[in-house]
Amino acid sequence: MTVALTQQLTNRLAHQLAPLRLPAPYGACPFTPPPAYAEAARKGPVTRAVLPDGSPCWLITGYREVRSVLADARFSADARTPGFPFLSAAQRQLATERPSFIRLDDPEHARLRRMVTKDFLVRRVEELRPDIQRIVDEAIDAFEATHTKGQSSDPVRDFVRGSVRDLVTDFALPVPSLVICLMLGVPYEDHDVFQRLSRTLLDNTATEAEVTGAHRGLTGYLAGLAEQKAREPGDDILSRLAARDDLTPEQVASLGFMLLVTGHESTANMSALCVLALLRNPTLAGRLRDDPGLVPAAVEELLRHQTIIHLGLARAAQEEVEVGGVTIATGDGVICMLSSANRDEEAFGHTAARLDPTRPDARRHLAFGFGAHQCLGQTLARVELQIILTTLLRRLPNLRLAVPESALTYTTENIVYGVRSLPVTW
Numbered sequence: 223m224t225v226a227l228t229q230q231l232t233n234r235l236a237h238q239l240a241p242l243r244l245p246a247p248y249g250a251c252p253f254t255p256p257p258a259y260a261e262a263a264r265k266g267p268v269t270r271a272v273l274p275d276g277s278p279c280w281l282i283t284g285y286r287e288v289r290s291v292l293a294d295a296r297f298s299a300d301a302r303t304p305g306f307p308f309l310s311a312a313q314r315q316l317a318t319e320r321p322s323f324i325r326l327d328d329p330e331h332a333r334l335r336r337m338v339t340k341d342f343l344v345r346r347v348e349e350l351r352p353d354i355q356r357i358v359d360e361a362i363d364a365f366e367a368t369h370t371k372g373q374s375s376d377p378v379r380d381f382v383r384g385s386v387r388d389l390v391t392d393f394a395l396p397v398p399s400l401v402i403c404l405m406l407g408v409p410y411e412d413h414d415v416f417q418r419l420s421r422t423l424l425d426n427t428a429t430e431a432e433v434t435g436a437h438r439g440l441t442g443y444l445a446g447l448a449e450q451k452a453r454e455p456g457d458d459i460l461s462r463l464a465a466r467d468d469l470t471p472e473q474v475a476s477l478g479f480m481l482l483v484t485g486h487e488s489t490a491n492m493s494a495l496c497v498l499a500l501l502r503n504p505t506l507a508g509r510l511r512d513d514p515g516l517v518p519a520a521v522e523e524l525l526r527h528q529t530i531i532h533l534g535l536a537r538a539a540q541e542e543v544e545v546g547g548v549t550i551a552t553g554d555g556v557i558c559m560l561s562s563a564n565r566d567e568e569a570f571g572h573t574a575a576r577l578d579p580t581r582p583d584a585r586r587h588l589a590f591g592f593g594a595h596q597c598l599g600q601t602l603a604r605v606e607l608q609i610i611l612t613t614l615l616r617r618l619p620n621l622r623l624a625v626p627e628s629a630l631t632y633t634t635e636n637i638v639y640g641v642r643s644l645p646v647t648w
Contacts, residue, residue, distance in 0.1 A: 407458025
């Protein structure tokens with residue numbers, strides 16, 4: 223073997239073994255996960271990676287392997303477990319000093335989760351359909367009321383005049399916020415406060431001081447509301463939690479905090495991305511408009527294809543475990559990349575990268591996680607998305623982007639992926 227060939231093979235091996243630095247940057251297409259994750263997946267379902275602070279961890283990209291890790295109690299969801307991986311110092315501080323119930327392991331996780339499970343069961347969410355429909359209809363009413371005729375060729379001028387609206391701030395964010403406020407018993411007039419604080423808490427670039435301040439502000443607000451609910455209860459989640467003898471107002475606030483933040487941010491981002499996907503694919507939008515019965519299946523495919531928990535789910539090994547033929551040692555951190563798993567060709571075939579609303583197995587996606595910590599509000603999110611898309615397609619059949627798609631920007635620094643603004647007209 224020549225020296226040149228030996229060096230070439232050595233360089234190639236070094237490249238293959240070089241750990242991926244997290245988080246990886248997005249490529250040219252904002253609807254495609256960062257290319258580096260696909261490259262890592264080609265090397266194997268379990269590969270080495272490096273966190274921003276230089277710590278090593280394992281990146282899990284295979285569908286089967288992600289399910290295995292998330293269902294295995296040997297992998298801890300408790301952020302205080304040695305080796306637990308974080309993408310920012312601020313998120314580490316928040317999760318270790320003030321862990322929410324989703325950052326705990328069983329039995330404590332299960333105990334707290336059971337306190338709110340019944341409010342998110344299928345039957346209870348189905349009972350909310352008329353209220354959700356009303357909220358969506360009223361949001362579109364407000365949308366239409368401020369939309370003027372006779373747009374000019376200047377999108378900026380149109381936006382000021384009212385003929386262009388931002389679907390994110392004027393629709394996608396208010397709808398799930400109103401729904402979760404209704405369920406929790408939080409006054410919607412305070413939405414500016416909790417939405418602003420939530421954005422800071424989910425911002426992976428926020429400082430420790432900013433995250434701490436936002437957490438203190440939101441939990442303080444909810445603790446005060448819980449004390450008020452204890453005196454004057456209503457038919458809502460916070461009132462039921464505040465009436466319990468085994469929870470302090472601070473613990474009620476912690477539970478309410480997680481439900482409030484995840485209950486509006488995730489659905490807001492997902493609904494805006496779904497609408498954008500349909501605007502990019504008018505043929506699909508037309509099919510769903512003509513046959514609303516196809517919408518539930520389309521929602522599942524959109525959830526699979528546009529996985530908004532784009533930075534993955536973190537776990538830490540509490541003992542030695544073999545995953546995908548790789549031995550993960552005690553104390554090793556792992557990040558389960560849901561977006562990569564949802565595009566694994568072994569799980570979803572050679573068309574996994576394509577958006578296909580007729581995909582028969584789309585509901586097997588991992589957009590809501592898997593195992594004991596699977597998203598509590600997944601049924602609510604599904605119903606909200608179904609109603610939002612069905613109603614928008616019916617009531618605003620001529621909805622279209624008011625700016626070039628290339629002008630859109632995305633929340634890549636946020637724990638929840640989404641489009642920052644979606645100017646539309648119709």
